[in-house]
Amino acid sequence: MTTRFQLALFSNALFAISLANAPAQSAESAPDTMAARVLACASCHGAHGEGMATFPRLAGQHAPYLLKQLLVIQSVLRTAPVMHGVIKDLTKDQMQAVVAYLESI
Numbered sequence: 001m002t003t004r005f006q007l008a009l010f011s012n013a014l015f016a017i018s019l020a021n022a023p024a025q026s027a028e029s030a031p032d033t034m035a036a037r038v039l040a041c042a043s044c045h046g047a048h049g050e051g052m053a054t055f056p057r058l059a060g061q062h063a064p065y066l067l068k069q070l071l072v073i074q075s076v077l078r079t080a081p082v083m084h085g086v087i088k089d090l091t092k093d094q095m096q097a098v099v100a101y102l103e104s105i
């Protein structure tokens with residue numbers, strides 16, 4: 001369990017970095033879609049954001065609800081240390097892109 005948790009944290013860090021530094025998509029680059037980026041969330045929230053054990057479902061939740069959760073977690077009004085680590089460097093624009101995608105799946 002510890003190993004899985006550490007792996008999840010590692011992939012989160014990569015996700016945060018890829019979200020923050022994502023280059024503009026070009027025809028030559030590897031696919032850089034929101035679907036590919038949210039794979040990092042799958043280790044906890046399920047392969048399709050369907051939720052797993054104590055990890056809440058994200059897929060199909062209303063975007064304004066998800067955005068509010070991300071904002072309150074980032075500002076530590078809601079205590080969720082693991083999630084805070086995942087999203088602490090995201091801008092509001094990046095959050096809006098992620099939650100719009102999650103609502104659509």
Ligand code: HEC
Nearest residue numbers: 008009012040041043044056066069070080082083086098
């Ligand atoms: C290491 C595990 C882990 C990963 C990876 C992870 N999360 Fe979470 N996430 C959690 C946990 C645990 C909670 C519940 C926190 C709590 O107890 O309040 C949560 C809660 C959330 C919530 C609030 C949902 C609700 O209904 O309250 C959102 C939104 C969310 N995560 C989005 C994401 C996104 C987007 C990603 C990928 C960038 C991600 N998470 C990656 C563990 C994770």
